[in-house]
Amino acid sequence: MGASVVAQHASRIHAAIESDAAAKSALVASWRRSSALHKLDPAERRAPLRVTDHELNHARQRVERLLRASQASLDRLYLAVGGIGCCVLLADRDGVPIERRGAAADDETFEHWGLWTGTVWSEESEGTNGIGTCLVEGRALTIHRDQHFYSKNTLLSCTTAPIYDHEGNLAAALDVSSCRADLTESFIHLIAMALGDAVRRIEAENFRLAYPDARIVMAPTPDQAPGAFLAVDRDDLVVGATRSARIALGLTPEVLARPLPAADLLGGDTSFSEDLRQAERMVLERALIRSNGNVTAAARALGMSRATLHRKLGRFGLRGAN
Incomplete structure (x- = not known):
């Protein structure tokens, strides 16, 4: 990239920052953060920072369950976008x-650009970019070519979406990046759709892995929000909720910290309540069958007192041998 092009890009960034555009444009607000908060210079041409192999391994260990949950979706996403010269990155x-x-034939190019594991793409390090800005703003976005803060990154196009963990906390970012100059707006739109689908799949699988002994049920939401799931234990208590479910149902960490009957929470959904009732009856019946009708043994297997089990059996018209 020539010095004049670098200077022009830097001048454009500074002019936008000094104007009142930051109040109207999320992009310019990010440029301002990069300059004023992180003290970065858009004309700087240093290589991207990289963490050590030890630090990378530690980062992977911190999100080990999310990594397991993401593998199939990463493969699926790459099949959708790899053919147009993109690589897929999951960032912490x-x-x-x-x-x-990514394609082996493109590895050298992408590694040169820093689109590689272990490279630091935080906004603090690289200024406005797909991964870093997505993590700061907590929303899906595209940073296309000269929207990047650093002049050295203006040949990249990055579409990124946040990933939230089983407790609704921002945990990672999924990114599709390309160095192609002919990446059109239509292609970017298709990439964003595939990316959104992958994020929903990863969040759902991570939620299931976080609550392996619970039933995962869809939470009814006014806008049919995708990914609104609840984890319900054997006593029909809500033990977990995805971010979408928390937002839709107003579930704060304080609310979820207390025993929360699913039927009370979703009382307006009669079909859901009936599903819970039938599921509970089936659990009780299976416990009785496995214990040959012995109520004491069935209660022990279910982790409840004999008196509690008797009350539940009476509610469903079931009887044990003792």
């Missing part, structure tokens, strides 16, 4: 890619 909360998919 600090903006460091910990998993990657």
